[in-house]
Amino acid sequence: MDLHTTIGLTAAICTTFSFLPQAIKVIKTKNTKGLSLEMYSIFTFGILLWIAYGILGSDVPIIIANVVTLIFAIVILFMKIKYK
Amino acid sequence: MDLHTTIGLTAAICTTFSFLPQAIKVIKTKNTKGLSLEMYSIFTFGILLWIAYGILGSDVPIIIANVVTLIFAIVILFMKIKYK
Numbered sequence: 001m002d003l004h005t006t007i008g009l010t011a012a013i014c015t016t017f018s019f020l021p022q023a024i025k026v027i028k029t030k031n032t033k034g035l036s037l038e039m040y041s042i043f044t045f046g047i048l049l050w051i052a053y054g055i056l057g058s059d060v061p062i063i064i065a066n067v068v069t070l071i072f073a074i075v076i077l078f079m080k081i082k083y084k
Numbered sequence: 085m086d087l088h089t090t091i092g093l094t095a096a097i098c099t100t101f102s103f104l105p106q107a108i109k110v111i112k113t114k115n116t117k118g119l120s121l122e123m124y125s126i127f128t129f130g131i132l133l134w135i136a137y138g139i140l141g142s143d144v145p146i147i148i149a150n151v152v153t154l155i156f157a158i159v160i161l162f163m164k165i166k167y168k
Contacts, residue, residue, distance in 0.1 A: 011134040017126065018124075025120045026118065034109070035118050042101065042102035047095075
């Protein structure tokens with residue numbers, strides 16, 4: 001694997017899994033006051049579009065990365081709506 | 085512009101600018117308790133790698149989208165560190 005691909009994959013892993021500690025934190029503390037409902041609404045919609053983009057282009061890495069991100073984003077959005 | 089490109093561009097605009105309301109909220113309220121420091125640290129590092137990926141591949145849309153996201157991410161991370 002060349003440097004370009006390695007950097008891209010590491011970037012995708014970082015930006016995807018960065019939402020995991022936020023999801024864990026919001027589940028543990030139920031403190032959602034500082035979280036922006038607008039952010040997670042627009043972000044979740046954007047991730048759904050990324051998945052559609054991946055499906056249309058048969059781009060498996062884009063589909064997988066965004067499905068994982070979608071799970072974290074939906075958890076955070078759900079908690080924000082439930083405990084706002 | 086075909087449907088595939090239109091969906092991809094809309095997706096990029098949504099996931100990039102979704103961080104704007106979060107940045108505005110944290111500047112206004114200074115309430116960062118619910119925000120995960122781990123998330124914004126890993127996320128900011130990931131965005132820097134996306135910019136490196138874009139530069140190595142001479143991919144201007146990836147560079148632009150991630151430079152914009154980086155600005156929002158750094159603002160949120162700075163506020164989280166300052167007001168934790």
